[in-house]
Amino acid sequence: MTAAYKRVALIGLGLIASSMAHAMRQFGLADEIVGHAKSAESRKIALEIGLCERVYATAAEAVQGADLVVLCVPVGAMGEIAAEIGPHLAAGATVTDVGSVKGAVVEAVAPHMPQGVHFIPGHPIAGTEHSGPRSGFATLFRNRWWLLTPLDGADRDAVARLRGLCEGMGANVDEMDVAHHDLVLAVTSHTPHLIAYTMVGVAEHMRRVSNSEVIKYSAGGFRDLTRIAASDPVMWRDVFLTNKDAVLDILGRFTEELFVLQRAIRMGDGEHLHAYFTRTRAIRRGxxxxxxxTSAPDFGRVPLGGGEGKT
Amino acid sequence: MTAAYKRVALIGLGLIASSMAHAMRQFGLADEIVGHAKSAESRKIALEIGLCERVYATAAEAVQGADLVVLCVPVGAMGEIAAEIGPHLAAGATVTDVGSVKGAVVEAVAPHMPQGVHFIPGHPIAGTEHSGPRSGFATLFRNRWWLLTPLDGADRDAVARLRGLCEGMGANVDEMDVAHHDLVLAVTSHTPHLIAYTMVGVAEHMRRVSNSEVIKYSAGGFRDLTRIAASDPVMWRDVFLTNKDAVLDILGRFTEELFVLQRAIRMGDGEHLHAYFTRTRAIRRGxxxxxxxTSAPDFGRVPLGGGEGKT
Ligand SMILES: NC(=O)c1ccc[n+]([C@@H]2O[C@H](COP(=O)([O-])OP(=O)(O)OC[C@H]3O[C@@H](n4cnc5c(N)ncnc54)[C@H](OP(=O)(O)O)[C@@H]3O)[C@@H](O)[C@H]2O)c1
Ligand SMILES: NC(=O)c1ccc[n+]([C@@H]2O[C@H](COP(=O)([O-])OP(=O)(O)OC[C@H]3O[C@@H](n4cnc5c(N)ncnc54)[C@H](OP(=O)(O)O)[C@@H]3O)[C@@H](O)[C@H]2O)c1
Incomplete structure (x- = not known):
């Protein structure tokens, strides 16, 4: 099998980029991987742990001669990087990104892409709450969806080749249009993160319940919210600033729905609550x-304290 | 070591009761375990899988001769059971419960407790989204908190003995008063569950995003909300009906807080969002x-598809 790409340049060397590096290496998908990150520290780590053959102090240098460039920086940094690398991209190269929002990325990046370069926006629906070059692992994308949002008139061969890379890392690939992506993600990811952040904030501000109590007794449900509220603040700031319309739309619906449940609680309407909670179970099963x-209880968490749960 | 109790009667044979049965057996904490559940089906399963030595068709029969009675039914069913068992309790017996709300349980149960019986309300902060007699496992309580909320003038020896049982099953025990318990749990469990249910409901009602899309792309964050929204509808209906005041209080704060973040998104106030998201990370670390x-990424979930994550 020949590798999917000869030289892959990863711009940004955090969770997603480092997971891609591990996966591409493990599955033999790139002959050579080079990279760039903002800080010298991250570049040094990337070399040390063997994510990249070479790292460069600038994105412009890193992309030279690469047949695939992957933008793995926060959404708000994409435009600046695109402007910098535009003049240095090899003819016929593919540029993709892994940003969690697609509309804003397309707006920021597309104008800087020269003729003959294939810009194919993408987004792997996979992540953890960790970040940085040490946080990646080769199986992050396995059995996860990788959404590609090719623009009108995209080169089908270039798309097929990129799809092959994603599938090679274990992902399932779907294509959809940019605006639909942003709406779907507002529902399945962005708004859930915002409400998790909010609930964690409420807990923090309570006077009559101490922080240590919140932390000690978190296993009742709060704990699961804190995980999704623990992700990188820069990444999430950018997501909310750039997918504003879809998030505000879903937030409006969320508040409406919450008020209906709140009213049912106030009125003591047990039937309404029971019917609602029964319906939401079906989604979990789906x-x-x-x-x-996993259907294992408690996400298959290994009980703390070294024991084994009967699953 | 002598067992903590001679005969333990479990009333209700679901997740919590079956986990207690497994744990008490494993750690030698009860000479004999008997039980009662509403349905003949659950009673049959409990015998089959060896949760109880004997099961009884009524709670009144089950509690006879027991030195510990544990009420493991939904909060809304506690009063009725208490009325039924009151006249049949052995002198000197301890009655506890595992209900997720304490104020309403005390109100419903205490009036039916005869002189000489020690009623000590309790609540293990441990659970999964599964229910029924087959869902329990011996390590559910390990390294989890078990809150006891003894009433004024409670017999300290009886409390100490019950505490010993909880600790014997691996839990850490704290005591607090009933009202404080209900407020703390409204923050750490009840309100988080309600907002998770709400978000799942919103996703279900979207017209432009199909249910199958919500399900396919759930790994972006939504998935974790669905777990906590998958728990038993009867249990949660009862929690919200009986801890109404504290939940409405916290919900009010939540909505306020959410509106502030929503406004920051609308205004494009990145600094506010970044500062907020940075603060909430600290709670996760705590x-x-x-x-x-666990600090393992993604809760230490084993990647689906049989692979191994580097953790
Ligand atoms: N985490 C997730 O769950 C997830 C899932 C899917 C998609 N995404 C998307 O993937 C992208 C990266 O996320 P991540 O989780 O991998 O983030 P991360 O671990 O925080 O890494 C971000 C990387 O980008 C670099 N960077 C930031 N600004 C830069 C700039 N102006 N120039 C050059 N490099 C810069 C950082 O450099 P330093 O290391 O030097 O700071 C770091 O290496 C984001 O667009 C995010 O929306 C994330
Ligand atoms: N699940 C959690 O995460 C969790 C955590 C901490 C505390 N709790 C509390 O623990 C209690 C039990 O919860 P669970 O998760 O163990 O519930 P579960 O798995 O749904 O089991 C409930 C049990 O109660 C029985 N039951 C219900 N109504 C009854 C009645 N009127 N008379 C006799 N038996 C009756 C059921 O009988 P059938 O099997 O015949 O239907 C079932 O065996 C609740 O008060 C809950 O608030 C739950």
Whole structure:
């Protein structure tokens, strides 16, 4: 098997980039991987742990001669990077990104892409709450979706080749249009993160309940919210600033829905609550059947303290 | 070592009761375990899988001769059971419960407790999204908190003995008063569950985003909300009906806080968002340090598809 790409340049060397580096290496998808990150520290680590053959102090240098460039920086940094690398891209190269928002990235990046370069926006629906070059692992994308949002008139061969790379790392690939992507993600990711952040903030501000109590007794449900509220602040700031319209739309619906439940609680309407909670269970079952989570209790967490749960 | 109790009667044979049965057996904490559940089906399963030595068709029969009675039914069913068992309790017996709300349980149960019986309300902060007699496992309580909320004038020996049982099953025990318990749990469990249910409901009602899309792309964050929204509808209906005041209080704060973030998004106030998201990270760290969760990425979920994550 020949590698999918000869030289891959990763711009940004955090969770997603380092996971890609591990996966491409493990599955033999790139002959050579080079990279750039903002800080000298991250570049040094990337070399040390063997993510890249070479790192460069600027993105412009890193992309030279690469047949695939992957933008793995926060969404708000994409435009600046695109402007910098535009003049240095090899003819026929593919540029993709992994940003969590697509509309804003297309707006920021597309104008800087020269003729003959294939810009194919993308987004792997996979992540953890960790970040940085040490946080990646080769199986992050396995059995996860990788959404590609090719623009009108995209080169089908270039798209097929990129799809092959994603599939090679274990992902399932779907294509959809940019605006639909941003709406779907506002529902499945962005708004859930915002409400998790909010609930964690509420807990922090309570006077009559101390922080140590919140932390000690978190296993009742709060704990799961804190995980999704623990992700990188810069990444999430950028997501909310750049997917504003879709997030505000979904937030409006969320508040409406919450007020209906709140009213049912105030009125003591047990039937309404029971019917609502019964319906939402079905969605959970759907997710397990779709292979996007484990049915093991408590996510299959190993009980703390070294024991083994009967699963 | 002598067992903590001679005969333990479990009323309700679901997740919590079956986990207690497994744990008490494994750690030699009860000479004999008997039980009662509403349905003949659950009673049959409990015998089959060896949760109880004997099961009884009524709670009144089950509690006879027991020195510990544990009420493991939904909060809304506690009063009725208490009325039924009151006249049949052995002198000197301890009655406890595991209900997620304490104020309403005390109100419903205490009036039916005869002289000489020690009623000590309790609540293990441990659970999964599964229910029924087959869902329990012996390590559910390990390294989890078990809150006891003894009433004024409670018999200290009886409390100490019950505490010993909880600790014997691996839990850490704290005591607090009933009202404070209900407020703390409204923050750490009840309100988080309600907002998770709400978000799942929003996703279900979207017209432009199909259910199958929500399910397929759930790994972006939504998935974790669905787990906590998958728990038993009856249990949660009862929690919200009986801890109404504290939940409405916290919900009010939540909505306020959410509106502030929503406004920051609308105004494009990146600094506010970044500062907020940075603060909430600290809470997550606190939970990991307190041993209430794993720091492994993605909760230490084993990647689906049989692979191994580098953790
Ligand atoms: N984490 C997730 O769950 C997830 C999932 C799917 C998609 N994404 C998307 O993937 C992208 C990267 O996320 P991540 O989780 O991998 O982030 P991360 O671990 O925080 O890494 C971000 C990387 O970008 C670099 N960077 C930031 N600004 C830069 C700039 N102006 N120039 C050059 N490099 C810069 C950082 O450099 P330093 O190391 O020097 O700071 C770091 O290496 C984001 O667009 C995010 O929306 C994330
Ligand atoms: N699940 C959690 O995460 C969690 C955590 C901490 C505390 N709790 C509390 O623990 C209690 C039990 O929860 P669980 O998760 O163990 O519930 P579960 O798995 O749904 O089991 C409930 C049990 O109660 C029985 N039951 C219900 N109504 C009854 C009645 N009127 N008379 C006799 N038996 C009756 C059921 O009988 P059938 O099997 O015949 O239907 C079932 O065996 C609740 O008060 C809950 O608030 C739950």
């Amino acid at each position: 997710i397990i059947e779709a292979g996007q989570d | 939970i990991i340090e307190a041993g209430q969760d």
